[in-house]
Amino acid sequence: xxxxxxxxxxxxxxxxxxxxxxxxxxxxxxxxxxxxxxxxxxxxxxxxxxxxxxxxxxxxxxxxxxxxxxxxxxxxxxxxxxxxxxxxxxxxxxxxxxxxxxxxxxxxxxxxxxxxxxxxxxxxxxxxxxxxxxxxxxxxxxxxxxxxxxxxxxxxxxxxxxxxxxxxxxxxxxxxxxxxxxxxxxxxxxxxxxxxxxxxxxxxxxxxxxxxxxxxxxxxxxxxxxxxxxxxxxxxxxxxxxxxxxxxxxxxxxxxxxxxxxxxxxxxxxxxxxxxxxxxxxxxxxxxxxxxxx
Amino acid sequence: xxxxxxxxxxxxxxxxxxxxxxxxxxxxxxxxxxxxxxxxxxxxxxxxxxxxxxxxxxxxxxxxxxxxxxxxxxxxxxxxxxxxxxxxxxxxxxxxxxxxxxxxxxxxxxxxxxxxxxxxxxxxxxxxxxxxxxxxxxxxxxxxxxxxxxxxxxxxxxxxxxxxxxxxxxxxxxxxxxxxxxxxxxxxxxxxxxxxxxxxxxxxxxxxxxxxxxxxxxxxxxxxxxxxxxxxxxxxxxxxxxxxxxxxxxxxxxxxxxxxxxxxxxxxxxxxxxxxxxxxxxxxxxxxxxxxxxxxxxxxxxxxxxxxxxxxxxxxxxxxxxxxxxxxxxxxxxxxxxxxxxxxxxxxxxxxxxxxxxxxxxxxxxxxxxxxxxxxxxxxxxxxxxxxxxxxxxxxxxxxxxxxxxxxxxxxxxxx
Numbered sequence: 027x028x029x030x031x032x033x034x035x036x037x038x039x040x041x042x043x044x045x046x047x048x049x050x051x052x053x054x055x056x057x058x059x060x061x062x063x064x065x066x067x068x069x070x071x072x073x074x075x076x077x078x079x080x081x082x083x084x085x086x087x088x089x090x091x092x093x094x095x096x097x098x099x100x101x102x103x104x105x106x107x108x109x110x111x112x113x114x115x116x117x118x119x120x121x122x123x124x125x126x127x128x129x130x131x132x133x134x135x136x137x138x139x140x141x142x143x144x145x146x147x148x149x150x151x152x153x154x155x156x157x158x159x160x161x162x163x164x165x166x167x168x169x170x171x172x173x174x175x176x177x178x179x180x181x182x183x184x185x186x187x188x189x190x191x192x193x194x195x196x197x198x199x200x201x202x203x204x205x206x207x208x209x210x211x212x213x214x215x216x217x218x219x220x221x222x223x224x225x226x227x228x229x230x231x232x233x234x235x236x237x238x239x240x241x242x243x244x245x246x247x248x249x250x251x252x253x254x255x256x257x258x259x260x261x262x263x264x265x266x267x268x269x270x271x272x273x274x275x276x277x278x279x280x281x282x283x284x285x286x287x288x289x290x291x292x293x294x295x296x297x298x299x300x301x302x303x304x305x306x307x308x309x310x311x312x313x314x315x316x317x318x319x320x
Numbered sequence: 321x322x323x324x325x326x327x328x329x330x331x332x333x334x335x336x337x338x339x340x341x342x343x344x345x346x347x348x349x350x351x352x353x354x355x356x357x358x359x360x361x362x363x364x365x366x367x368x369x370x371x372x373x374x375x376x377x378x379x380x381x382x383x384x385x386x387x388x389x390x391x392x393x394x395x396x397x398x399x400x401x402x403x404x405x406x407x408x409x410x411x412x413x414x415x416x417x418x419x420x421x422x423x424x425x426x427x428x429x430x431x432x433x434x435x436x437x438x439x440x441x442x443x444x445x446x447x448x449x450x451x452x453x454x455x456x457x458x459x460x461x462x463x464x465x466x467x468x469x470x471x472x473x474x475x476x477x478x479x480x481x482x483x484x485x486x487x488x489x490x491x492x493x494x495x496x497x498x499x500x501x502x503x504x505x506x507x508x509x510x511x512x513x514x515x516x517x518x519x520x521x522x523x524x525x526x527x528x529x530x531x532x533x534x535x536x537x538x539x540x541x542x543x544x545x546x547x548x549x550x551x552x553x554x555x556x557x558x559x560x561x562x563x564x565x566x567x568x569x570x571x572x573x574x575x576x577x578x579x580x581x582x583x584x585x586x587x588x589x590x591x592x593x594x595x596x597x598x599x600x601x602x603x604x605x606x607x608x609x610x611x612x613x614x615x616x617x618x619x620x621x622x623x624x625x626x627x628x629x630x631x632x633x634x635x636x637x638x639x640x641x642x643x644x645x646x647x648x649x650x651x652x653x654x655x656x657x658x659x660x661x662x663x664x665x666x667x668x669x670x671x672x673x674x675x676x677x678x679x680x681x682x683x684x685x686x687x688x689x690x691x692x693x694x695x696x697x698x699x700x701x702x703x704x705x706x707x708x709x710x711x712x713x714x715x716x717x718x719x720x721x722x723x724x725x726x727x728x729x730x731x732x733x734x735x736x
Contacts, residue, residue, distance in 0.1 A: 030538050033567065037534035044531075143358035145554050147589040156566050165566035238531060239555055239589060247529045282535025287526040288498055290535065 029161040034283055035276065036162055042275025043172030047233065049252040049259075049267045050179055051226030057262025058195045058219040061111060062122055065130035067249030069224050073099050073231020074240040075137055081148045081235070088150050089170070092232040099228025100221045107220035115216060130245065137242040145239035153236035171233040178226065179268050186264070195219060199262060254298050260311025269309055273297075346387045347653055350408035350417035352429060357396025359422050362579075366421050366444055366641035367392075369634060372625045373645035376618075383653040395420065398428035405432035415659035416441055418648055421637065423447035423501065430458050439664045441652075443644025444637055448504050451687070451696040457661060459668050459686060461644040462602065463700035464693075465501055469508030471702040472549045472575045472600045475716055477516045482728040483546055483572055490518040493540050495560075496551035496577075497528035505551040505577055513549070521545050528553050533560055537569050546572045546729070554580040558589040565593055565733050572729030575600060575704070582636065582705065582712055592736075594707040596727030603703035604636040604712055606679050607720045618646070619679050636680075643678035647671065651684070675699055681720040 052066045063069075077095050081088045106129070114125045153167035186192040194215050197205040206212045238244065255274055259266025274294050281293030301308065351370060354363035371390075378387045391412040393404035401420065408414045409432060416439035420426040426445040433440040434455045442450060442460040446468065451460050463471075473492075480487045492513045496506030503525065510523045521543040526536055533556070540548065548571050550560060557580040564571075574597045580586060581599035590597075608616050622642055626634045634642070653659075656667040668686060675683040682701035687693045704716035706725065713723035 027542070030542055034535065034538055037532075037538070037567070041532045041534065142361075144361070145585055145589075147558070147585070149589075149591060156568075158568070163567050165563075168566075239558060239585075241555075247531065278532070279535040283539045287495075287524045287533075287536045287539075291527065 033162055034279055036164065038276035038279030039272055040165070040168040040172050040275070041279060042272035043175040044168070044230075044234070044237075044271075045251055045255050045274050046179065046268045046271025047171060047175035047230045048227075048248050049255040049271055050175075050182065050264060051223035051230070052252050053256045053259065053262055053264060053267045054182065054226070055220055055223035056256065057264075058199050059111075059115065059216045061114070061220070062119070062126065063223070064123060064126040064249060065133060065245075066223075066227055066252060067245030067247070068130040068133040069099065069103075069227035069245070070231040070234070070248055071137060071240065071242065071245035072102070072133055073228035074235050074238075074244065075141060075146075075231075076228070077232040077235040078141075078146050078148055078240055087152060088148055088232065088235045089152055092229065095232040096225050096229045099231075100225035102228075103221035103224025104217055106224065107217040111220050112213060112216060115213075130249075134242045134245065141242070143242060145241050147239045148235055150236040167233075167236045171237070174229070174233060175271075176268075178229065179264055182264050191215070191218065254294065257308055258298055258301055260308030263308070263310040266308055266310035345385075346389045347383055347659060348389045348391055348412065348414055349648075349653075350393060350405075350412060350414035351390040352393040352395050352401065352404055352408070352417055352419035352425070353421055354396050354425060355392075355394040359396065362635070362637050363421050365630075365635060365638050366419075368630055369622075369626060369638040369641040370418070370443075370645045372622055372629065373642050373649065376621060376625065377646070377649040383649065388649055388653060393417075395425050395429065398424045401425035401429040402432055405429035409433065409436045409438050415439065415661070416648075416664060418443065418645060420445055421641075423450065426450055430455065433457055437661050439661060439668070441644065441648050441668075443641050447500060449500075451693050455695070456689065457665065459695045459697075461647060461682075461684065461697045461700065462640050463702050464696060465504040466508035467700065467702060468577050468600055469505040469510075469549075469551070470512045471704070472577050473509050473512030473516055473518075475598070475600065475704045476513065476547050476549060476573075476575055477518060478716065479547065479573055479725075479728055480518075482725070485546070487517045488519075490547065491521045491543070491545045492518050493522035493524075493543055493545035493548045494520065494550075495522070495524045495526065495536065495540070495548065497530075497553060497556055498525040499528060501578070502528070502551045509549050509551070509577070526556070528556050530556055530559065533563050534567060537563050537567050541567065541569045547575060548573075549575045549577065551577040552580045553578065554583055554585055554589075557581050557586060561590045561593050561597070568733055570730070570732040573598065574730075577601070579637075587707065587710060587712075595709070596730050597707050598715075599705045599707075599712065600702060601705065602636040602640045603680050603701065603714045603720055604639075604705060605714060605722065606639065606681065607714065607722050610719055611676050611679075611681065615677060615679065622679065639679050643680055643682060647673070647678065647684055673699070675701070675719075 055061050055063050073095050077088050077091055080091045114122050155166040157164040194210045198215055255270040259270025277294045277297055278290045282290040353367045374388050391414055393408055395401035395404045417433055418441040421444040423445040426442050430440040434457050440458045444462055446465045448464045448466050477487045480490045494506055494510045496502035513520045522540055577600045582601050587594050608619055651671045652667045656663040671684045673684040677683050680701045683699035684697055685699050687696045687698050703714050705712045706715045715721050715723050715725045
């Protein structure tokens with residue numbers, strides 16, 4: 027029985043790692059550019075389809091294609107930023123929401139036209155393996171996603187703290203006008219941020235392909251949970267996405283076991299409501315961050 | 321005006337080419353399927369089976385010399401189903417609508433036909449509610465969701481001997497996704513498990529859009545069932561099998577319910593882990609040798625024509641669809657004196673076909689009017705199939721089985 031309890035915690039943390047990975051791009055774009063990107067889940071979906079298509083075409087293991095997909099989505103993000111996102115920068119929230127929801131619908135329907143509504147799956151030689159220690163199972167695919175998720179979050183944190191571009195991003199996050207007065211190219215940094223955020227979505231998508239089947243509306247399933255994670259952790263906070271993701275993963279798994287499978291979503295939404303009531307800015311968030319610097 | 325001229329022209333041309341065909345005496349019926357949209361794949365397959373049934377029937381002389389023609393409607397979802405049913409009834413003046421595959425569409429469209437006094441002939445949709453609304457004009461030829469759950473529980477009882485146990489010693493867990501379909505199947509299965517004297521050690525629901533089932537699997541692991549009865553769509557069914565293996569959750573048998581476990585995509589996604597998994601659904605292939613001579617001949621012709629039209633083998637729903645339309649033509653349209661709702665309904669309720677009359681091994685006898693399930697076929701045929709060497713074989717009930725049950729109890733994951 028003890029083994030089952032330990033397994034529960036391990037499974038919860040692994041699931042949380044996935045949630046953090048899916049959410050980190052979203053929180054970053056929000057933190058720097060104040061864009062609420064409702065198309066984030068659909069960008070993950072694009073990453074999944076791209077990985078699926080490349081895997082089917084090249085017959086390579088999806089894990090080998092992770093860098094390709096990440097770079098491709100970075101480019102796609104820059105393109106989107108240039109064509110759409112920069113036009114809604116600083117626009118009223120409603121305009122941002124409609125534009126990104128619209129983008130999501132376009133992406134979903136494009137996927138529907140190209141790939142149809144069927145569930146597509148790929149098999150990875152690597153993903154099928156399971157590591158076992160003392161009766162605890164660590165599915166390799168989940169474990170890889172977890173490790174990459176931790177690494178990406180660590181790299182982003184270091185990048186934001188130490189690099190020149192990272193410092194510029196934080197400066198914009200703190201005060202957009204002052205940053206532009208310090209001769210920071212705000213528009214360029216916005217584009218770069220959106221590109222990086224989209225690359226994170228692509229990375230998450232590529233790592234999810236061996237785990238879940240891909241279909242056009244899978245993004246809609248992911249975007250809700252990532253908003254919960256981001257708001258719980260604190261809007262714009264990278265560490266918040268990590269802690270928020272792990273917390274939701276644990277709550278979901280533990281409540282599913284102890285209360286019942288149909289109650290698991292209710293459990294984390296209750297926690298979510300409680301956090302909003304008692305700590306509206308989220309665990310690591312800054313109060314009023316949603317209007318800061320805009 | 322242009323349309324009328326064209327129709328007249330086509331009619332004249334038709335008369336010249338074939339003096340026997342008299343279009344004004346054709347029987348035009350409404351046929352509705354999701355032919356576009358997310359459910360189009362199976363919708364089209366079912367429609368093609370209906371077309372084969374129509375052509376075979378017309379070539380055999382039709383309904384007392386009258387040919388059957390289709391007024392076709394495409395209903396991708398319930399809203400269009402409702403609107404298209406109205407169009408068929410009001411503008412096309414059809415005496416009945418047949419179809420439809422998806423329960424949500426059938427429920428929405430049959431609201432219209434009930435109000436307008438037109439027969440609704442459902443061949444595939446399974447939601448219990450379709451025949452439990454006390455409607456006078458709905459008929460369902462196929463099984464309903466409860467029957468699927470009950471069949472799974474009865475089959476599990478049969479498996480007890482393979483475990484060297486009595487039914488009373490069997491521990492069974494029931495899990496299902498929480499849509500209307502999953503809930504009604506899951507509840508019926510759980511009730512029947514207890515009615516059969518087996519131990520119900522877990523009864524859980526989950527959302528089909530779930531991305532992780534580890535908590536569910538771990539709670540099942542703690543309950544240690546011999547058999548899991550699982551009602552799933554494709555995505556969650558695949559997830560369950562994959563995570564059961566990852567978490568080393570060993571069971572003697574997995575009895576899946578629904579198309580999710582039967583699709584080639586399931587095999588593709590789970591690979592060799594599909595081996596030994598059962599699926600409760602309409603039979604995917606008929607055991608022709610056990611069927612009456614006449615049904616065999618029809619089956620052979622259907623198979624040839626379906627392959628010629630689609631260059632594919634028919635799936636389980638194509639067989640069910642064909643059987644539904646074949647019965648409609650031969651037992652209702654050919655026997656009713658006219659196409660008034662009274663005559664059609666009378667003919668439908670008078671059908672009395674023994675088991676083995678349809679390609680799936682089913683018979684037809686509707687639950688009489690006034691019963692809680694009026695219009696439901698009480699002789700619908702369900703089967704249990706099993707993945708054996710990458711093929712889905714019919715293994716139960718014996719009358720229609722093509723292969724024997726294998727791999728029970730399943731090997732633990734660590735020994736595969």
